[in-house]
Amino acid sequence: MAEPEREPVDRDKRTTLRRFAALGAASPLAAFVGSSSESDARSAIAGYVSSTPGAHFSKIRDDLSLGTGETQHHLRRLVDAGAIESHMDGEYRRYFPADKFSEFERRALGYLRRDTPRGMVMALLSEPKTTGSAIAEHLDVSTATVSNTAADLEEAGLLTRETGYTLDRPESFIFLLVRYAESFDDRTVAFADRADELIRYDY
Secondary structure (H helix, E strand, O other): OOOOOOHHHHHHHHHHHHHHHHHHHHHHHHHHOOOOOOOOHHHHHHHHHHHOOOOOOOHHHOOOEEEEEEEHHHHHHHOOOOOEEEEEEEEEEEEOOOOOOOOHHHHHHHHHHOOOHHHHHHHHHHOOOHHHHHHHHHOOOHHHHHHHHHHHHHHOEEEOOOOOOOEHHHHHHHHHHHHHHHHHHHEEEEEEHHHHOOOOOOO
């Protein structure tokens, strides 16, 4: 039996690499990419990290359809060059453009890269007085999941639970969600489209 045709996969990979390589070439990280035969993959990683800050290693590798060793090599080169930086977030190592985000923003992005915390943050930004049970129903998760997520966010210094759930620096969350909406999901894009309605001056 003939082997299945693989060219479409290769073409998709090349298209993805070129798309993110273009972002890398247009980003401040371009000077760190170099002009060697490896530059397409490295520029794609630079573009990906620039447009998807807080992504962890496996997501970068999988979204760009790169090998593990290849991804490790280029990330290491970019880190060594001072183009990007990495920070541990629990069991994940997350990558960011160097010197662009505060510690609070890095922690916030780490949690926004997770579905339940991101959904919870958007629910609280939309309705600050919403309850844990209402959030659980909206996200289709258990109230225990919401409670545990709130505890994690509080431990990270992103939320307080003194009287209900209150986000710290809600304006920073709004900025990150709007600026990088397309790197999350369609629900975040819809949230970003109506973000102007959510800005309050009494946070």
